[in-house]
Amino acid sequence: MTRMVKCIKLGVEAEGLDTPPFPGPKGQIIFENISKEAWKEWMDMQTMIINEQRLSSFDPKAKKILEDEREKFLFSGGFEAPEGYIPQKN
Numbered sequence: 001m002t003r004m005v006k007c008i009k010l011g012v013e014a015e016g017l018d019t020p021p022f023p024g025p026k027g028q029i030i031f032e033n034i035s036k037e038a039w040k041e042w043m044d045m046q047t048m049i050i051n052e053q054r055l056s057s058f059d060p061k062a063k064k065i066l067e068d069e070r071e072k073f074l075f076s077g078g079f080e081a082p083e084g085y086i087p088q089k090n
Helices: 025-033 037-055 060-076
Strands: 005-006 013-015
Touching: 005 025, 013 037, 037 060
Parallel strands: none
Antiparallel strands: 005 013
């Protein structure tokens, strides 16, 4: 049976993630409050941020940048796509 969540990002009830995206309290909060669709949107945006800013996944500063951007994108608003970003049309 599909697990449904009230997605904070999308503002609707939608299919939830199958498992937390990573261990710890932040992963659990995402698991409980973010839909699969919103998480996929974030993963696409994260890839674009890594590429645009040429971030290294091993750099602690890059991890902090991505964590801050993820929080803004999924929960608090204020996320701004990099200059020149054109969203994909589905």
